[in-house]
Structures are given as structure tokens and as C-alpha cells.
Amino acid sequence: xxxxxxxxxxxxxxxxxxxxxxxxxxxxxxxxxxxxxxxxxxxxxxxxxxxxxxxxxxxxxxxxxxxxxxxxxxxxxxxxxxxxxxxxxxxxxxxxxxxxxxxxxxxxxxxxxxxxxxxxxxxxxxxxxxxxxxxxxxxxxxxxxxxxxxxxxxxxxxxxxxxxxxxxxxxxxxxxxxxxxxxxxxxxxxxxxxxxxxxxxxxxxxxxxxxxxxxxxxxxxxxxxxxxxxxxxxxxxxxxxxxxxxxxxxxxxxxxxxxxxxxxxxxxxxxxxxxxxxxxxxxxxxxxxxxxxxxxxxxxxxxxxxxxxxxxxxxxxxxxxxxxxxxxxxxxxxxxxxxxxxxxxxxxxxxxxxxxxxxxxxxxxxxxxxxxxxxxxxxxxxxxxxxxxxxxxxxxxxxxxxxxxxxxxxxxxxxxx
Amino acid sequence: xxxxxxxxxxxxxxxxxxxxxxxxxxxxxxxxxxxxxxxxxxxxxxxxxxxxxxxxxxxxxxxxxxxxxxxxxxxxxxxxxxxxxxxxxxxxxxxxxxxxxxxxxxxxxxxxxxxxxxxxxxxxxxxxxxxxxxxxxxxxxxxxxxxxxxxxxxxxxxxxxxxxxxxxxxxxxxxxxxxxxxxxxxxxxxxxxxxxxxxxxxxxxxxxxxxxxxxxxxxxxxxxxxxxxxxxxxxxxxxxxxxxxxxxxxxxxxxxxxxxxxxxxxxxxxxxxxxxxxxxxxxxxxxxxxxxxxxxxxxxxxxxxxxxxxxxxxxxxxxxxxxxxxxxxxxxxxxxxxxxxxxxxxxxxxxxxxxxxxxxxxxxxxxxxxxxxxxxxxxxxxxxxxxxxxxxxxxxxxxxxxxxxxxxxxxxxxxxx
Numbered sequence: 001x002x003x004x005x006x007x008x009x010x011x012x013x014x015x016x017x018x019x020x021x022x023x024x025x026x027x028x029x030x031x032x033x034x035x036x037x038x039x040x041x042x043x044x045x046x047x048x049x050x051x052x053x054x055x056x057x058x059x060x061x062x063x064x065x066x067x068x069x070x071x072x073x074x075x076x077x078x079x080x081x082x083x084x085x086x087x088x089x090x091x092x093x094x095x096x097x098x099x100x101x102x103x104x105x106x107x108x109x110x111x112x113x114x115x116x117x118x119x120x121x122x123x124x125x126x127x128x129x130x131x132x133x134x135x136x137x138x139x140x141x142x143x144x145x146x147x148x149x150x151x152x153x154x155x156x157x158x159x160x161x162x163x164x165x166x167x168x169x170x171x172x173x174x175x176x177x178x179x180x181x182x183x184x185x186x187x188x189x190x191x192x193x194x195x196x197x198x199x200x201x202x203x204x205x206x207x208x209x210x211x212x213x214x215x216x217x218x219x220x221x222x223x224x225x226x227x228x229x230x231x232x233x234x235x236x237x238x239x240x241x242x243x244x245x246x247x248x249x250x251x252x253x254x255x256x257x258x259x260x261x262x263x264x265x266x267x268x269x270x271x272x273x274x275x276x277x278x279x280x281x282x283x284x285x286x287x288x289x290x291x292x293x294x295x296x297x298x299x300x301x302x303x304x305x306x307x308x309x310x311x312x313x314x315x316x317x318x319x320x321x322x323x324x325x326x327x328x329x330x331x332x333x334x335x336x337x338x339x340x341x342x343x344x345x346x347x348x349x350x351x352x353x354x355x356x357x358x359x360x361x362x363x364x365x366x367x368x369x370x371x372x373x374x375x376x377x378x379x380x381x382x383x384x385x386x387x388x389x390x391x392x393x394x395x396x397x398x399x400x401x402x403x404x405x406x407x408x409x410x411x412x413x414x415x416x417x
Numbered sequence: 418x419x420x421x422x423x424x425x426x427x428x429x430x431x432x433x434x435x436x437x438x439x440x441x442x443x444x445x446x447x448x449x450x451x452x453x454x455x456x457x458x459x460x461x462x463x464x465x466x467x468x469x470x471x472x473x474x475x476x477x478x479x480x481x482x483x484x485x486x487x488x489x490x491x492x493x494x495x496x497x498x499x500x501x502x503x504x505x506x507x508x509x510x511x512x513x514x515x516x517x518x519x520x521x522x523x524x525x526x527x528x529x530x531x532x533x534x535x536x537x538x539x540x541x542x543x544x545x546x547x548x549x550x551x552x553x554x555x556x557x558x559x560x561x562x563x564x565x566x567x568x569x570x571x572x573x574x575x576x577x578x579x580x581x582x583x584x585x586x587x588x589x590x591x592x593x594x595x596x597x598x599x600x601x602x603x604x605x606x607x608x609x610x611x612x613x614x615x616x617x618x619x620x621x622x623x624x625x626x627x628x629x630x631x632x633x634x635x636x637x638x639x640x641x642x643x644x645x646x647x648x649x650x651x652x653x654x655x656x657x658x659x660x661x662x663x664x665x666x667x668x669x670x671x672x673x674x675x676x677x678x679x680x681x682x683x684x685x686x687x688x689x690x691x692x693x694x695x696x697x698x699x700x701x702x703x704x705x706x707x708x709x710x711x712x713x714x715x716x717x718x719x720x721x722x723x724x725x726x727x728x729x730x731x732x733x734x735x736x737x738x739x740x741x742x743x744x745x746x747x748x749x750x751x752x753x754x755x756x757x758x759x760x761x762x763x764x765x766x767x768x769x770x771x772x773x774x775x776x777x778x779x780x781x782x783x784x785x786x787x788x789x790x791x792x793x794x795x796x797x798x799x800x801x802x803x804x805x806x807x808x809x810x811x812x813x814x815x816x817x818x819x820x821x822x823x824x825x826x827x828x829x830x831x832x833x834x
Contacts, residue, residue, distance in 0.1 A: 175825075176429050207823040300583055300587070400807045
């Protein structure tokens with residue numbers, strides 16, 4: 001008996017369950033897999049032996065489709081990082097024991113950089129200790145689009161579509177009055193500006209509101225931004241300013257820290273930043289004096305199941321199925337990946353990449369994709385981004401409100417929602 | 418020659434252009450109307466004689482459909498309030514002169530309480546001065562749902578759908594981790610809690626996250642909220658707290674004003690005015706110490722053309738057509754309105770209401786629709802709200818981004834976008 005275990009990790013995305021659906025689908029169709037388990041709350045659930053049997057779901061295409069458009073890890077997630085086995089191998093040994101006890105021959109972990117670190121360490125430990133009957137592989141996910149070894153990240157396209165759509169709608173707000181108006185939009189992305197760059201996909205499409213786009217890959221200066229806004233307002237009635245939450249000055253001080261002394265650290269020691277937009281709103285009010293409003297897109301940009309990129313959902317699901325294929329052929333320590341094919345028309349091929357290329361690294365926006373003035377992106381960036389937001393995948397509605405798949409209800413009651 | 422003039426006023430909604438489309442449609446089909454003019458930026462555009470000829474659009478059903486799903490006043494809006502004619506009748510006289518010069522026999526003003534004040538004053542002035550060849554009527558719009566003389570306001574249903582959908586998605590965020598988690602969502606509506614009440618439409622639909630809903634119709638107490646949250650967290654892993662931007666304590670002090678005493682000092686040493694949600698976030702962090710995040714839905718809740726209530730768009734459009742009918746039969750000083758029919762199945766009839774019942778008044782949430790504890794709404798409220806968000810009206814997409822009708826381009830170039 002050979003079973004497959006899947007778990008989800010890291011922050012929510014709108015496409016992470018499409019990858020889960022792809023994994024369940026591929027596993028159920030394979031004669032190498034007997035049962036499919038899902039772990040409750042990522043690797044934590046593995047350590048606590050909290051498993052849900054997903055085998056039956058696999059043959060229900062309708063549920064898999066609905067799961068694909070359900071945002072935010074259906075199995076639950078965690079930010080738990082395994083201890084370094086050099087310091088403490090007990091967790092690693094415990095996981096291997098549990099896998100053996102549950103006849104788990106394949107483990108697919110869906111997540112971002114940190115989760116790929118877990119895949120890497122587990123694979124390396126197993127190899128070093130001669131554990132040959134378990135294959136651990138990774139499936140990517142992150143709205144941040146900052147993984148190496150893949151053209152773009154599943155979950156990013158839907159977040160980018162949410163951002164571009166929101167900006168397109170805020171343009172309508174700007175055009176409604178006949179007075180100078182600055183709207184500042186703050187996007188997520190701690191260390192990479194990909195999400196913020198997606199604002200550029202709306203520019204020029206609905207009436208010619210100009211954009212200023214500041215990514216965290218360039219040092220930010222409030223003085224320069226004020227100058228840029230003044231210049232744009234000379235010939236335009238209104239303007240959209242898009243900023244990354246992580247913009248910082250040339251000394252590395254986060255602009256958000258100008259607004260508060262507080263700084264929070266998450267489980268991995270990253271500082272949690274938010275509120276750059278609010279600081280800039282005050283600066284515009286004080287120094288330009290025109291109408292200004294800041295909008296923090298916040299959590300909604302990563303869990304908007306009602307506004308999904310069809311391209312993203314399709315690719316995310318196939319990346320899940322591809323991860324199972326990699327696991328079944330024994331590709332331990334590898335991550336399911338995709339490459340963009342050259343040519344005019346957008347297409348991708350599904351492939352794999354060694355986890356060592358992915359784990360604990362962050363792919364930033366290339367400097368050459370930012371304009372010389374540091375307040376916009378180049379055509380190369382637009383060409384890269386545009387295919388990723390194509391198509392509108394619809395979620396299910398019930399009584400006018402999105403109705404999602406609640407996997408945990410299924411485990412308890414046999415019903416999906 | 419008898420022409421019809423339409424103008425839009427007040428804050429944006431996602432349905433205000435559906436009403437405009439309904440007006441154009443009805444006017445073009447009537448043999449009593451020769452040309453249809455739209456005023457640039459509301460009554461200001463009237464005073465400046467800035468008119469766009471909309472007659473040709475009227476026979477283009479496709480453009481009217483696209484206009485119906487374009488958010489935020491396509492003609493432009495203003496917040497200009499006419500001076501009291503007792504103090505200064507010159508503006509009124511000027512408007513009448515302009516109307517005569519442009520052969521405008523019918524004027525439909527789309528707006529909220531303030532705009533209905535304009536309709537009222539204009540109608541009264543014309544009547545008092547024997548101007549019998551011009552009929553001024555109102556067409557309602559406001560996301561706030563605070564107009565008297567109408568069962569519910571056009572624009573509100575789409576905003577309510579956006580709010581319920583956003584809450585449904587934030588529930589997925591809450592369920593993703595296995596730790597206590599409070600998400601605070603702040604809705605618009607300074608003086609009435611209708612929008613905040615719409616959060617209740619999501620409760621219980623996607624996995625049983627409980628809600629605490631605080632409307633500005635009851636005095637707010639941070640202590641009581643902390644107590645309510647503590648109680649809910651005893652038996653639930655996470656919770657959504659929905660608050661109106663205008664919540665205030667029993668002395669009438671806005672909760673948002675509590676924030677200026679906190680640590681929000683910007684780079685220039687000025688206090689940053691934050692919303693009520695941010696103040697409550699700090700309070701939960703300090704006094705409960707669990708994971709907490711506040712989300713201000715901000716401008717997006719009133720301009721989300723990608724997430725429209727089909728019921729709202731249909732009703733908004735018919736209210737526009739109905740306004741033209743009222744104008745054509747000489748119903749000066751009246752507002753196009755709708756009544757809910759009694760019975761199990763939701764249906765409305767289109768009617769009219771004297772502007773005096775509407776202007777300068779705000780319809781608040783009835784106390785009996787708020788629960789005794791003041792932290793939720795009753796079944797009557799749900800029954801009232803639910804029909805208003807039914808159906809998903811889709812906007813047009815181009816290259817993955819909403820593509821709206823830009824009326825002003827049309828005036829300049831003859832092209833719609």
C-alpha cells in the first residue's frame with residue numbers, strides 16, 4: 001500500500017486550492033497511489049498526525065472544480081519551520097516514523113520559499129539516512145511571485161488581476177470630480193515589487209489617468225514622489241500612485257516606519273510592515289494640499305475568489321498534477337514548475353526544478369524592468385505580466401454570496417459546504 | 418423642440434450609470450423628447466453650459482448595457498449646493514435662462530439627499546415664478562441606503578454584495594491558521610449603518626466564522642467590544658468584527674478620533690488620522706493580544722464594477738426610465754422611487770415620491786433591526802437585505818481588465834472608450 005500526503009503552507013492565495021485539486025486529481029488517477037491524505041494545518045498537522053482522507057473527493061470532478069475556485073488553503077496552513085536537523089533531528093525522525101506508519105510514500109508540500117526549505121531539509125535528511133521509500137516534492141504558491149526556478153508563481157496572476165481591476169475602478173473615482181485628486185494604492189509584497197507592478201496593467205485603459213509606480217527594488221524618496229506628483233498634476237486632473245508595502249529610503253528605513261515606532265516580527269523573524277500608503281497620504285496632504293486618499297488592498301488581494309485569473313487557476317491546477325507526476329517518478333527534493341515558451345503567443349510547459357534553486361531565496365524585479373526615473377515599469381514588464389491575468393474564472397455563488405468548499409466540514413460530516 | 422437634460426451628483430456608486438442608461442433609453446424612445454443632453458460635473462456643468470449630446474447613444478443598446486456596468490458617474494459629479502434663493506436667486510434665474518436657451522423642458526438630477534435638495538429648490542422656485550415649461554425631477558442613488566421615500570437605494574445592493582463577498586473571503590483567511598484571529602472590517606456610511614449590516618449576509622455561509630456587527634445607530638463601547646470578542650473566542654478560533662466608519666461612543670465622540678491620541682505620528686510629527694478599524698485593531702492587540710488585522714473597504718466598495726448585483730443594476734436602470742416617465746407627465750419636484758411588494762417572493766413596483774419627503778433627511782437603521790446586545794442584526798434585517806444582492810451582473814473585460822465606457826471620450830472623439 002502506497003499513500004500520498006498533501007499539505008499546504010504559508011500565506012493564503014486565491015489559487016492554492018487549485019493546486020490541491022490538481023494533486024488530488026492526478027493521485028486518484030494513478031494506480032501507484034492507494035489513498036490520498038491531507039494534513040491539517042501544514043507540517044504541524046503532519047507532526048500531530050491530523051489527516052483527512054481525500055481519496056473519495058478525487059473522483060468528484062464538480063467538487064474539484066469548486067475547490068479550485070475556493071481561496072485560501074482549504075486544508076489549513078501554518079508558518080511552522082522545522083528545526084535544523086543538525087541541532088535537533090527528532091522532528092525529522094518523527095515525520096519519517098509517521099509516514100511509515102501511514103504508508104505514505106509520497107509527500108507533496110504546497111508553499112513558498114519557507115515551505116520549500118522544509119521540502120529541501122526533509123529530502124536531504126531522508127537521503128542522508130537512507131530512507132528510500134518516501135519521496136518529498138514541492139508545489140509552488142505565492143502571491144509575491146518571488147520564487148526562483150519558475151517563470152511566475154501560481155496565485156500571483158489572480159492577485160495581479162485583483163490589483164489591476166481595483167486600480168481600473170479607482171480611476172473611475174478619480175475622474176468623477178473636476179478637482180486635483182491623488183489616490184495612493186498600497187500593495188502587499190514584503191521584499192519584491194511584482195504585485196505593485198501589476199497596477200501598470202490598468203494604466204491607460206479607462207480614460208487616461210496616469211500612474212506613478214514605486215517598487216521596493218529602488219530606494220524611495222518622499223521628496224522625489226512629491227516632485228513626480230506635482231509634475232503629473234500640471235497636465236492631469238488626477239493620478240494613481242502605486243506603492244509596495246516594503247518601500248524604503250536609501251538607508252533601508254521602511255517608509256511605513258515613518259508612521260509608527262512599532263515593528264512586529266513574524267515566526268521567521270521577518271518584520272511585518274504595513275501603512276506606507278498612509279504615511280504618503282499625509283505627505284501629499286501636507287505638501288501639495290490637494291484631495292488625496294490612500295487605499296491598502298490588504299488581505300483581499302490574496303483571497304478574492306470572486307475575481308480569479310482563469311490562466312492562473314488552470315496553471316495552478318496543472319502544477320499540482322505535475323507535482324504528483326514528479327513524486328511518482330521519484331523526483332525527491334524537486335519542485336513542480338513551469339517555463340514560458342518563446343514566441344508571440346503565450347504558452348507554458350510544465351517541468352521541474354531542484355529545490356535548492358528555490359528555497360530561502362527571493363526573486364526580485366529586475367532593475368531593467370523599472371524605468372530610469374524609478375516611477376514606472378517598462379514594456380518588458382507589461383509583456384511579462386499581461387498573459388498571467390487573462391480570463392475570468394468564476395466562483396460559485398449561493399444567495400448572492402460566494403459559496404466555497406469547506407474541506408473540514410467534509411471530514412466531519414461528509415458534506416462539502 | 419423639447420430637450421431633456423440629465424446630470425449626476427454626489428459620491429460615486431457602481432449603479433449610477435445604470436440609472437443614466439435608463440434615462441437615456443426612455444428619453445430616446447419618447448416622441449416628446451428631441452435631444453438628450455448630459456451636463457458635465459452635475460449642476461456645476463449646467464451653470465457653465467457644459468453639455469454633451471447623448472441622443473445618438475440612446476439607440477445603441479450595446480453601449481447602454483456597457484454604460485450600465487460602468488461604475489462612478491460617467492458624466493462627472495459635483496458636491497455643489499445651490500445658494501438659497503431667498504439669499505441669492507441669481508443662480509436659479511441663470512439656470513432657467515440656460516434651460517430656455519437650450520430648449521430643455523425636462524431635467525433629471527441623479528443623486529442623494531443633497532441633490533434632492535437641489536431638485537426641491539429648483540422645482541419650488543420655478544413654481545413660485547410661474548415657470549411652467551420646465552419639469553425638474555429626481556432619480557435616487559446612494560450606497561448609503563439612507564434615503565426616505567424609497568424601499569432601498571440604487572447602488573446600495575452592489576455595495577452590499579461587495580461587502581458580503583469580501584467578508585466571505587476574509588472568513589477563508591481566518592480559517593487558514595489554527596490560532597485565534599480577529600479581522601476587523603470597516604465599512605463606509607458616516608450616519609447610517611446599512612452597509613455594515615450587509616456583512617451579516619456572509620455570516621455562516623462558509624464554515625461558521627461568527628460575526629460581531631456594530632452599527633452607528635447604537636453607542637459604541639470599546640470595553641463592550643473587547644468583552645464580546647473574548648466571549649466569542651472561547652468557543653471559536655476566529656471572528657469577524659464589522660464596524661461602520663461612523664461608530665461613536667455615548668458622548669458622540671467618533672471612535673476614529675481616538676486614534677489621533679495614539680502613536681500615529683508621521684514624518685512631520687503630525688498625527689495621522691486613522692479609521693475606526695485601526696483604532697479597534699490596536700485595542701484588540703493591546704488588551705487581548707491575539708492576531709488581529711483591520712481592513713478598511715474604503716472607496717472600492719462603491720466603485721466595484723466587476724462585482725455588481727444584477728438586481729441592483731436592473732432596478733437602477735428602471736428607476737432611470739421611470740424618472741423620465743415622471744418628467745414627461747409633468748411630475749415636477751418628484752423623485753423616481755420603488756416599493757417592495759408584500760409576499761414571499763421578492764418583487765418591486767416603480768412609483769414616485771414627493772421630494773420634500775426625501776431632501777435633507779437620512780434614514781437610519783431601525784433600532785428593532787439591531788439585536789438586544791447591539792452586536793448583530795435581526796432576521797428582519799437579513800430578509801430585507803438578501804434580495805438586493807441577488808444575481809451577478811458582469812462588466813466587460815478587455816485584456817483581463819475591466820473596460821468601462823468613458824462618455825467624455827465619446828464627446829471628444831465619437832468613440833466610447
